[in-house]
Amino acid sequence: MTARGLYIYCVAKGDREEPLDLCGIEGTPLWALTDQGLVAIVQECEPKPFASADQKVFANWLLIHQNIVDLAWERYETIIPFGFGTVILPTNGNSARQNLNEWLEKESAEVTRKLEYLKNKAEYGVQVLWDPNVILPRIREQDAEIQQSEKETRSKPAGVAYLLQRKLEELIRQRLETAADVHFKTFYHRIRECVENIHIEKVRKEDPPKQMILNVSCLQNKEAMTALGAVLENIGQMPGFDVRFTGPWPPYSFVTAGG
Amino acid sequence: MLNQTSMEPTRQGRATLVDLLDRVLDKGLLINADMIISLAGVPLIAVNIRAAIASVETMLDYGLMRDFILPQILPQDTPLQSPPNTGFHPPD
Numbered sequence: 076m077t078a079r080g081l082y083i084y085c086v087a088k089g090d091r092e093e094p095l096d097l098c099g100i101e102g103t104p105l106w107a108l109t110d111q112g113l114v115a116i117v118q119e120c121e122p123k124p125f126a127s128a129d130q131k132v133f134a135n136w137l138l139i140h141q142n143i144v145d146l147a148w149e150r151y152e153t154i155i156p157f158g159f160g161t162v163i164l165p166t167n168g169n170s171a172r173q174n175l176n177e178w179l180e181k182e183s184a185e186v187t188r189k190l191e192y193l194k195n196k197a198e199y200g201v202q203v204l205w206d207p208n209v210i211l212p213r214i215r216e217q218d219a220e221i222q223q224s225e226k227e228t229r230s231k232p233a234g235v236a237y238l239l240q241r242k243l244e245e246l247i248r249q250r251l252e253t254a255a256d257v258h259f260k261t262f263y264h265r266i267r268e269c270v271e272n273i274h275i276e277k278v279r280k281e282d283p284p285k286q287m288i289l290n291v292s293c294l295q296n297k298e299a300m301t302a303l304g305a306v307l308e309n310i311g312q313m314p315g316f317d318v319r320f321t322g323p324w325p326p327y328s329f330v331t332a333g334g
Numbered sequence: 335m336l337n338q339t340s341m342e343p344t345r346q347g348r349a350t351l352v353d354l355l356d357r358v359l360d361k362g363l364l365i366n367a368d369m370i371i372s373l374a375g376v377p378l379i380a381v382n383i384r385a386a387i388a389s390v391e392t393m394l395d396y397g398l399m400r401d402f403i404l405p406q407i408l409p410q411d412t413p414l415q416s417p418p419n420t421g422f423h424p425p426d
Contacts, residue, residue: 158364166369178365178369320341320344321343321345324357327358
């Protein structure tokens with residue numbers, strides 16, 4: 076018995092145990108290992124976390140992981156992807172292979188149920204960005220308090236005006252925040268209506284002046300994308316707003332417990 | 335307000351690469367079990383990878399990256415004779 080670990084890429088339905096004509100991280104051959112009508116796409120590896128001080132090596136591994144998952148997705152049609160760096164270890168006299176089989180046996184009902192749920196579906200990323208420089212004049216036009224505060228600031232001597240300017244900036248910041256929140260809710264509900272499932276993600280920092288106000292992962296049938304596409308097209312045509320629509324991706328965001 | 339055209343999703347471009355790598359890094363099935371290790375338990379490594387993504391991001395977009403990665407993972411001449419961890423044979 077070897078003391079090697081198994082790096083796992085994804086699981087799918089299948090009952091053919093076979094070498095895949097592919098190499099994984101560090102050029103190691105890939106295998107489809109089966110149990111309980113499920114197939115796990117794996118490669119052998121050292122039984123320890125994947126680490127490299129070289130960032131390029133790391134990035135390369137990450138991309139290999141994603142490409143393998145992608146190829147498996149094409150081949151098996153429905154998969155449950157694992158995140159980068161999952162290694163099944165040999166433990167207490169069990170080989171990693173035995174541990175894999177034990178896990179598949181224990182989880183087969185849940186994994187099979189999840190695979191059924193994910194059938195024909197894919198994940199899509201949606202991000203909405205806005206440009207406050209375009210949005211703010213429209214807020215200002217409709218906001219009596221901002222208009223009043225601007226008027227007051229202009230009419231006061233420098234020292235007082237400085238303080239008022241500070242107050243005005245804070246008021247504008249609050250108004251933008253409220254507007255972002257209102258837009259987030261509106262967009263979220265419109266998107267939610269067009270998809271099977273949705274997760275809210277953290278917004279990312281963008282190159283100024285653009286700001287991301289919404290970041291979601293959506294799960295939807297690959298053949299039923301028209302409604303979502305139409306909603307996003309519509310949002311993207313609003314002045315000051317941009318939409319990023321990425322995918323189809325393997326359902327990374329919808330495979331955790333309860334997802 | 336109803337728009338007749340429909341936006342199409344894309345897998346190309348730098349922002350898309352970041353969107354993808356975020357998923358590969360932070361998501362996917364997580365198993366809590368003694369026999370499994372994942373990067374979720376190794377925060378320092380995750381930070382390293384974030385930096386790695388940033389450096390790669392400036393070099394290449396995903397389209398090019400795919401051309402770069404595929405030759406590494408497509409068929410090799412290595413003969414594959416026995417499954418890994420052959421100490422255990424599953425029932426036929």
